Amino acid sequence: MLFFRSEEHVDQWCKVNGVTKRPLVSLDQLWQLAVTWYGNRLTVESRRPGPDEMVKIFSEIGLEGPFWDPKSDQWASTS
Amino acid sequence: MDFDTSVKLNIYEMIARTTRMPALIDIALGLGSSMADVEQAFQRLYEKRLLVLEPGTTSRIRMAPPFSGIETQHRVKIEDKVYFANCAWDAFGIATALKRDADIESTCPDCGEPLAFQIREGKPLPQECVVHFAVPAARWWKDIIYT
Numbered sequence: 001m002l003f004f005r006s007e008e009h010v011d012q013w014c015k016v017n018g019v020t021k022r023p024l025v026s027l028d029q030l031w032q033l034a035v036t037w038y039g040n041r042l043t044v045e046s047r048r049p050g051p052d053e054m055v056k057i058f059s060e061i062g063l064e065g066p067f068w069d070p071k072s073d074q075w076a077s078t079s
Numbered sequence: 080m081d082f083d084t085s086v087k088l089n090i091y092e093m094i095a096r097t098t099r100m101p102a103l104i105d106i107a108l109g110l111g112s113s114m115a116d117v118e119q120a121f122q123r124l125y126e127k128r129l130l131v132l133e134p135g136t137t138s139r140i141r142m143a144p145p146f147s148g149i150e151t152q153h154r155v156k157i158e159d160k161v162y163f164a165n166c167a168w169d170a171f172g173i174a175t176a177l178k179r180d181a182d183i184e185s186t187c188p189d190c191g192e193p194l195a196f197q198i199r200e201g202k203p204l205p206q207e208c209v210v211h212f213a214v215p216a217a218r219w220w221k222d223i224i225y226t
Contacts, residue, residue, distance in 0.1 A: 002166065003187065003210055004209050010189070012189050026210070030210050038172035073217070
């Protein structure tokens with residue numbers, strides 16, 4: 001999960017490193033993920049979201065599909 | 080509060096205060112517990128995906144997400160302290176976990192140019208930038224250090 005200057009830089013980096021290009025996330029989406037995941041991490045109540053909660057969290061900020069599903073078996077053979 | 084939660088909170092309190100990942104003995108002394116008990120708690124916290132241990136060890140913390148136990152390309156400056164994050168998500172995560180304004184420095188892996196982000200009053204200031212997730216969610220914990 002890396003910051004890039006622009007999508008063109010992602011394209012170039014993926015090409016040079018032989019990495020499959022995957023979904024891009026905006027800073028606003030990333031901020032929402034950070035708030036949801038870590039906003040109470042230093043409290044007694046803190047816990048990591050379960051798989052179904054993760055899908056809901058991603059969906060609420062527009063990140064949908066098997067890439068964002070921790071239970072998806074579509075990626076079993078990928079490295 | 081159960082023992083594992085006490086261990087977890089003690090880890091985070093130490094990181095927040097010192098910016099450094101505590102050693103097992105620091106946690107044991109802080110809680111007045113045996114090192115063996117704390118080591119077992121580390122393993123349980125790893126199984127709950129709340130802690131990542133240094134590969135091949137059972138007692139050295141590599142990640143207490145969003146914090147990294149080693150220096151990375153993602154630096155998060157809050158007041159007079161500098162923390163290291165595991166990834167872009169965790170860089171923002173440190174600011175949300177500590178609930179402070181933050182200045183984040185990273186590097187574009189393609190061109191090597193520095194990237195800077197400011198978190199002010201609970202949100203990031205606008206910045207031209209994108210974040211690439213190379214690994215699908217189903218595989219994040221297959222190799223969480225790479226992820």
